Amino acid sequence: MEACTKATKSWLNSVEYREKNFAREKLVINPAKACQPLGALLCALGIEGCLPFTHGSQGCTAYFRSTLSRHFREPVAAVSDSMTEDSAVFGGQGNMIEGLKNAYTVYKPNVIAVFTSCMAEVIGDDIKSYLGNAKDQGAIPQELPVALANTPSFKGSHITGYDTMLKGLIECLAKPRQEETINDRLYVVPGFDTYPANLREYKRLLKTMDAPYTLLPDSSDVVDTPNLGTYELYPGGTPISEMNEALNAAGFLCLQTYTTPTTSKYLAGLGVPVETLAMPMGIAGTDKFIESVAKFTGKEVPEEITNERGRAIDAMTDAHQYIHGKRFALFGDPDILIGLVSFLLEMGGMPVHIVCTNSTPLFKKAMEKLLASSPYGKEATLYAGKDLWHLRSLLVTEPVDMLIGDAHGKYAARDANIPLVRIGFPITDRVNLHRYPIVGYSGVINMITMIANTFLEEKDRASTDTYFELMR
Amino acid sequence: MSIKETTEFRKQVVEDVLEVYPEKARKNRRQHIAVKDEGCASCAVKSNSKTVPGLMTARGCAYAGAKGVVWGPVKDVVHISHGPVGCGYYSWGNRRNLADGEIGVDNFVPFLFTSDFQESDIIYGGDKKLETIIQEAVDLFPNANGVSILSECPVGLIGDDIESVSRRMSEKLNLPVIPVRCEGFRGISQSLGHHIANDAIRDHLLGKGPAREVGKYDIGIIGDYNIGGDAWASKKILEEMGLNVVNIWTGDSTLEMLQNGHLVKLNLIHCYRSMNYIARHMEDTYGTPWMEFNFFGPTKIRESILKIAAQFDDYIMEKAQQVLAKYEPQMQKVIETYRPQLEGKSVMLYVGGLRPRHIVGAYEDLGMEVTGTGYEFAHSEDYEKTLPALKEGTLIYDDVTAFELEEFVMKLKPDLVGSGIKEKYVFEKMGLPFRQMHSWDYSGPYHGYEGFPIFARDMDMAINSPTWKSIKAPWAK
Numbered sequence: 001m002e003a004c005t006k007a008t009k010s011w012l013n014s015v016e017y018r019e020k021n022f023a024r025e026k027l028v029i030n031p032a033k034a035c036q037p038l039g040a041l042l043c044a045l046g047i048e049g050c051l052p053f054t055h056g057s058q059g060c061t062a063y064f065r066s067t068l069s070r071h072f073r074e075p076v077a078a079v080s081d082s083m084t085e086d087s088a089v090f091g092g093q094g095n096m097i098e099g100l101k102n103a104y105t106v107y108k109p110n111v112i113a114v115f116t117s118c119m120a121e122v123i124g125d126d127i128k129s130y131l132g133n134a135k136d137q138g139a140i141p142q143e144l145p146v147a148l149a150n151t152p153s154f155k156g157s158h159i160t161g162y163d164t165m166l167k168g169l170i171e172c173l174a175k176p177r178q179e180e181t182i183n184d185r186l187y188v189v190p191g192f193d194t195y196p197a198n199l200r201e202y203k204r205l206l207k208t209m210d211a212p213y214t215l216l217p218d219s220s221d222v223v224d225t226p227n228l229g230t231y232e233l234y235p236g237g238t239p240i241s242e243m244n245e246a247l248n249a250a251g252f253l254c255l256q257t258y259t260t261p262t263t264s265k266y267l268a269g270l271g272v273p274v275e276t277l278a279m280p281m282g283i284a285g286t287d288k289f290i291e292s293v294a295k296f297t298g299k300e301v302p303e304e305i306t307n308e309r310g311r312a313i314d315a316m317t318d319a320h321q322y323i324h325g326k327r328f329a330l331f332g333d334p335d336i337l338i339g340l341v342s343f344l345l346e347m348g349g350m351p352v353h354i355v356c357t358n359s360t361p362l363f364k365k366a367m368e369k370l371l372a373s374s375p376y377g378k379e380a381t382l383y384a385g386k387d388l389w390h391l392r393s394l395l396v397t398e399p400v401d402m403l404i405g406d407a408h409g410k411y412a413a414r415d416a417n418i419p420l421v422r423i424g425f426p427i428t429d430r431v432n433l434h435r436y437p438i439v440g441y442s443g444v445i446n447m448i449t450m451i452a453n454t455f456l457e458e459k460d461r462a463s464t465d466t467y468f469e470l471m472r
Numbered sequence: 473m474s475i476k477e478t479t480e481f482r483k484q485v486v487e488d489v490l491e492v493y494p495e496k497a498r499k500n501r502r503q504h505i506a507v508k509d510e511g512c513a514s515c516a517v518k519s520n521s522k523t524v525p526g527l528m529t530a531r532g533c534a535y536a537g538a539k540g541v542v543w544g545p546v547k548d549v550v551h552i553s554h555g556p557v558g559c560g561y562y563s564w565g566n567r568r569n570l571a572d573g574e575i576g577v578d579n580f581v582p583f584l585f586t587s588d589f590q591e592s593d594i595i596y597g598g599d600k601k602l603e604t605i606i607q608e609a610v611d612l613f614p615n616a617n618g619v620s621i622l623s624e625c626p627v628g629l630i631g632d633d634i635e636s637v638s639r640r641m642s643e644k645l646n647l648p649v650i651p652v653r654c655e656g657f658r659g660i661s662q663s664l665g666h667h668i669a670n671d672a673i674r675d676h677l678l679g680k681g682p683a684r685e686v687g688k689y690d691i692g693i694i695g696d697y698n699i700g701g702d703a704w705a706s707k708k709i710l711e712e713m714g715l716n717v718v719n720i721w722t723g724d725s726t727l728e729m730l731q732n733g734h735l736v737k738l739n740l741i742h743c744y745r746s747m748n749y750i751a752r753h754m755e756d757t758y759g760t761p762w763m764e765f766n767f768f769g770p771t772k773i774r775e776s777i778l779k780i781a782a783q784f785d786d787y788i789m790e791k792a793q794q795v796l797a798k799y800e801p802q803m804q805k806v807i808e809t810y811r812p813q814l815e816g817k818s819v820m821l822y823v824g825g826l827r828p829r830h831i832v833g834a835y836e837d838l839g840m841e842v843t844g845t846g847y848e849f850a851h852s853e854d855y856e857k858t859l860p861a862l863k864e865g866t867l868i869y870d871d872v873t874a875f876e877l878e879e880f881v882m883k884l885k886p887d888l889v890g891s892g893i894k895e896k897y898v899f900e901k902m903g904l905p906f907r908q909m910h911s912w913d914y915s916g917p918y919h920g921y922e923g924f925p926i927f928a929r930d931m932d933m934a935i936n937s938p939t940w941k942s943i944k945a946p947w948a949k
Contacts, residue, residue, distance in 0.1 A: 008577045008615055020612060026601050027608040028557070028588040035558030057625055057656040058523055059533020063562030065894045070566065075897040077874070081525040085657050088629060099526030102497050106527060106875050118556055119657050122594060122629040153556035154589040154626065229903040229943045231878065389583075408565070411575065411582060428566070 018393035029389035033358040035153035036161030038064045040115035043165040046217025048237035049110030052078035056117030071426035072223040096130045101139035111145040121152035147172035157358035159259040162192040167263045173243040186213045187249040191256025194425040196224035201437035211297045214242040258334035280439045281339025312441035322452040324348035327400040331355040332424040334363040345374040353394040359384035478865040482507045489879040504870040519870045520851045522660045528874035537665025538654030539622040545569035545722045547579045548617040550609045553586045555624025560586040568699045571724045606641045617727040618648035628655035650676040661849035666746040681731025689716045692736040695743030698723025700916020705923045714791040734758035743825040767919045769834025770803040799921040810928040815839035817887040823909045824848045829858040905934040
């Protein structure tokens with residue numbers, strides 16, 4: 001038995017196994033993606049007084065709430081209309097109407113964000129007409145805003161759900177765009193971002209640059225609430241008044257290219273000026289963000305920001321020797337991967353394996369272009385649509401020095417005997433990482449801290465007496 | 473307050489809280505909440521009925537009960553979450569079912585295997601895809617001793633025939649392939665999922681394993697999922713008593729253990745709710761007796777050890793006495809260490825399965841009092857078993873909504889709340905000590921003599937952590 005077990009473990013690490021593993025066509029093992037309604041829920045949390053409401057089975061909502069709570073270590077409020085077998089036969093209208101009535105009465109939201117899970121989608125529930133009927137029957141007031149999003153889990157991933165819900169919220173809450181009511185604000189869309197510190201960083205930078213802005217949605221105060229001895233159901237979010245004026249924005253700036261294409265297209269179609277940038281990670285990524293905001297305000301970039309940038313560069317030169325030439329494997333959502341790769345290339349780090357389960361053709365093209373732009377990207381391969389079991393095969397057959405990704409990567413990293421630096425979602429086994437930005441110039445410093453110090457820790461732990469030195 | 477006054481006060485709290493609901497919801501919810509009064513005149517609560525739509529429930533679904541609870545911990549089986557990616561993703565690696573074995577070789581617990589349904593699978597059906605998936609799983613994990621198919625909502629709605637696929641593939645591969653029809657819309661909570669999972673074991677595995685002689689001290693543990701190593705802690709006691717634990721269902725279990733669950737002298741059941749069905753079936757069909765036991769806290773452990781030993785002979789009873797003599801002084805030391813800081817502290821619980829009643833004794837061992845308790849997905853018999861363990865005036869709530877629990881806690885002001893991840897941070901924001909009592913808050917084990925010192929330390933740590941003292945800013949009004 002012992003011998004057999006050992007033989008199989010080494011077989012799992014073999015090139016032969018890797019080929020077999022990559023030959024699979026249908027089985028998905030340890031994917032780095034979740035489903036649409038999770039993203040819809042996170043999006044809805046970022047609107048002030050918004051109650052996320054799943055139209056579907058209650059188990060879905062329990063899962064979304066648990067998953068988000070484990071990552072943020074924060075309460076996540078959301079309800080479901082608890083559809084059961086009889087709803088499968090008769091449709092879920094009864095549940096939705098009763099659910100809306102109860103949720104409105106008890107939780108008194110400013111707005112309810114309804115999104116669907118599988119069951120409702122498969123049976124083809126018409127949530128728009130159900131909502132009309134709920135209002136006509138007096139279950140909820142006619143004037144209560146209720147945003148709708150169809151978010152089937154068998155299409156796209158959590159980032160798709162975020163996009164669909166965002167569009168639904170704007171459709172529901174924003175007044176029509178009119179020449180005479182156009183405001184002076186820049187509406188900034190962070191995308192599916194599970195770092196409240198990132199959102200705070202955007203706000204800080206926008207404030208420093210004196211840009212009139214609205215972060216939409218803004219979950220930072222919802223998933224990173226202070227402990228003041230009381231629990232608030234609705235601790236923050238984009239104010240409804242600013243939601244009302246969203247379509248009258250002077251401009252929209254979307255900070256995740258692959259997360260919000262539907263919303264961007266919708267806005268552009270209504271004549272709203274929309275600019276989409278890569279997630280502002282690394283120096284060049286952040287520069288583009290700063291330049292874009294400066295262009296919007298028409299003001300000079302404040303010296304404060306230039307100095308901040310300089311400090312990030314200083315941190316890079318100080319630490320380049322610990323990252324230069326190191327080989328990395330990465331996995332995560334498209335936008336975070338573009339950001340990470342662009343940062344690593346700036347540091348002289350070499351991305352080698354890049355796994356993106358929820359890849360798209362446009363992302364693939366952009367990633368390949370980015371990799372081709374630097375000599376440090378020449379060894380890299382993007383594995384589009386692959387999962388973490390593929391990644392494991394890559395790590396054990398073509399070794400790298402470090403894995404970067406969410407907590408799920410710990411198994412593959414352990415098997416490959418390399419460290420995992422946790423960047424992404426979810427992070428369920430370390431504290432406070434979501435409280436440190438990975439965007440902006442401070443994000444550059446934070447990522448260097450995590451990556452370089454992890455290498456140095458490893459080096460110290462592995463050193464014998466002879467090579468154990470005070471300076472590194 | 474006298475006990476009578478306390479009871480009346482709490483009854484009024486319930487009325488005040490219910491006041492907020494629309495009439496239909498209020499009528500429904502009223503039946504699920506009670507205060508234990510003298511002679512239990514009105515302490516029956518309604519349970520195992522539909523959740524009220526739109527009220528924040530902690531409940532999950534049948535898939536969560538079948539895959540997350542019962543099947544997930546079976547270590548040498550590849551469990552395929554069949555349907556879209558979400559359900560499998562959210563139930564991946566977060567129930568802390570420890571398992572001995574090499575990951576990817578003979579232990580598949582930390583994996584997510586999914587058929588990742590796309591729109592085309594909804595339109596054309598997923599049966600063909602499932603066949604390929606099973607084949608690929610077996611090719612990549614040849615040491616797997618079986619494959620289970622856990623259906624998610626769409627599978628049942630589009631009319632896929634996973635039973636036929638399983639039968640075909642089982643014959644082709646000469647390997648158990650077990651279809652489990654646990655679509656999330658079935659039933660009203662996790663509970664039906666447990667039942668469905670039990671039935672799948674009964675129909676596809678039980679009695680189909682290699683023959684085995686039943687030794688006179690062979691026993692099985694049923695309904696212990698080895699969270700944080702719980703089952704190992706229980707097993708240790710039983711083995712020191714001279715008994716031979718041959719099966720655990722399903723913590724750290726193997727397919728063969730599920731096949732041979734009936735081949736024991738006695739089945740000991742810890743989580744009655746999730747596995748009583750199969751225990752009854754084994755008794756009815758194979759004559760295998762079963763009994764409940766409780767390994768939380770030294771008082772209940774003592775009662776259970778003596779009750780279990782009484783089913784065997786003098787030899788076992790003598791060993792049982794030796795176990796008590798060996799461990800009880802150690803437990804007494806634990807109590808001496810922690811009881812002074814915990815004496816008189818109160819706790820409110822809201823958990824699943826067995827814990828709302830089983831852990832009451834462990835708190836009492838530490839001098840603490842349970843002032844409120846309730847279950848997510850219990851049946852009436854669970855409440856019947858619970859009531860005798862509770863003091864007069866205890867608040868009892870079934871499928872409590874987040875709103876109700878928050879209100880109850882604010883009014884009853886316990887020193888500690890024990891519930892799940894979805895509740896944890898709500899109460900911590902209120903400045904209330906909290907422990908997750910599903911996952912042991914990433915600690916454990918809490919079972920047995922190994923678990924009690926950890927349990928005691930954790931409760932003390934939560935209640936007496938100096939962190940709570942800093943909440944109020946000195947300048948705050």
